Amino acid sequence: MKKKNETILQAFRGEKTDYTPVWFMRQAGRSQPEYRKLKEKYSLFEITHQPELCAYVTRLPVEQYGVDAAILYKDIMTPLPAIGVDVEIKTGIGPVIDQPIETKSDVEKLGTIDPESDVPYVMDTIRLLTKEQLDVPLIGFSGAPFTLASYMIEGGPSKNYHRTKAMMYRDPATWFALMERLADTTITYVKAQIKAGAQAIQIFDSWVGALSVPDYRYYIKPIMERIFTELKDENVPLILFGVGASHLIMEWNDLPVDVIGIDWRISIKEARDLGITKPLQGNLDPAILLSDWKTIEERTKAIIDQGRDLPAHIFNLGHGVTPEIDPAILKKVTELVHHYSKQ
């Protein structure tokens, strides 16, 4: 379905737009009082597994803030149970996996995903949103192999990813087997999302910034090359994002990806000066949103000004919205981005 507002898709393609489009990572969820109210009645499982509820949560920030895209309200762990990984999201900790992957045989036991039968609620939510409810594009997404593998190997969130890196260095055969399985999962999962109606895809390689450039080149880049090459044919814009990964973005610039998402550790200007030729997405530190309006306004304007040249810029945060951030501020920032970027 053609959306009323497709500005963000133009920007993802690097084209000139009337204004700078904006969305916020983790714009839906715990920062919103409507979500917290819903959580009093329904569990996280119910919200994510009931398309009507999940669609409601997904479109709330579009209706309330006027952002230029919705992003599916899901966790990056969503496809993992389908391939045989038992994940539990624990409050205050994050995803916990009781039986971490250790050996080649653990990897070989992993299955494949059939999104329509394994995660039908995801596909139904996308259809509901894109065919009926949204007048802006829906961004689908997936975790990238390194980031998914880090949870699967560490058994949960990690500070230093030493178990993950140890497998990478010590047992490259197992490592690459795992990467290929997760690439298969990502590709199949994302293609299904696109078929269901998602008009852009963000790949979250959230924690890959823990690697050095030589390690990224050897252990990760070929897998990402394969993923983006296979997804390229689908003809929807592909965004790649990671936290603390500014040392890797020149590697990303080589990949067949459309948009590079950056955090506040590098500025839009510095990324351009470095030689990034693709559209950039970002990069306000979400912590700035806890500041006074004067500071928020200054920092937001500075980012917009740096992003005025082609290829286009998509305004976003450098990481997700956290629960303590005031929705009224997100609305005000959205208006500021739209208004100021027209000047």
Next chain:
Amino acid sequence: MKKKNETILQAFRGEKTDYTPVWFMRQAGRSQPEYRKLKEKYSLFEITHQPELCAYVTRLPVEQYGVDAAILYKDIMTPLPAIGVDVEIKTGIGPVIDQPIETKSDVEKLGTIDPESDVPYVMDTIRLLTKEQLDVPLIGFSGAPFTLASYMIEGGPSKNYHRTKAMMYRDPATWFALMERLADTTITYVKAQIKAGAQAIQIFDSWVGALSVPDYRYYIKPIMERIFTELKDENVPLILFGVGASHLIMEWNDLPVDVIGIDWRISIKEARDLGITKPLQGNLDPAILLSDWKTIEERTKAIIDQGRDLPAHIFNLGHGVTPEIDPAILKKVTELVHHYSKQ
């Protein structure tokens, strides 16, 4: 006392040395079986508060690996109880502070440190080591104000430092008051360590990489400028280190600091190309030490080769040794660094 081996001090000053000196962050402690055995008999409190025990733990890696410096076996939280901060080191979590700093009046309640009366066991350990036991220099250290403040404001380790940044943005008067108090503490604590015999000082601003360059310039740099200016008169080399902080090292290069410590997210060569004019310390990813010897050797040699030009290079890891790292490997790496850098 003049040490037999002062090579590392020459390197800290940027001078040419016969070989590349080496030490490892967190070289003493849980990775060593002798330490774990000691822990069966003594608590962490006993080890850090009894100079004989603490000196033993501190000098173990010097005797066992042949590293070119010892680093005091202490936590960066050590000086905080003296100024009125109630810290508890919880296993598996890290430092926990039950009553976090929130207001200006919380900051005003903080006291000053008198190292000889507040932490006499630290001073006695340094004297024991430097006057009698060590034949290499002892590196003293302190946490930097941002990193210490992050624990004091968050109440423990944090992923995003949002409470810390919120104070910084929302209440700069309280922020700068806290920074000045912690700068006072750092300066007094470090000066006492130098007086007791420490021959170099590393300032750990471990978590400051969470900040953008503009925030670092405004909220942190003037404080660091003051600390290093006041310590400069002591005439011992000053090292500054942080994790994931490669976007800040050009700011560090402006400070009156002698040595810049980097992690594996930037190479020695890239740091030089960027314009770093000071000696560099680092930067092997400690996770590499979980790999096979061939990989460890290759990566170590590559770092040594990049560090051959003046100003001198000090080999180290890009972050601390973790408990699962094999002491035999640390010994082998030390020998490799010494041997290969002579060629």
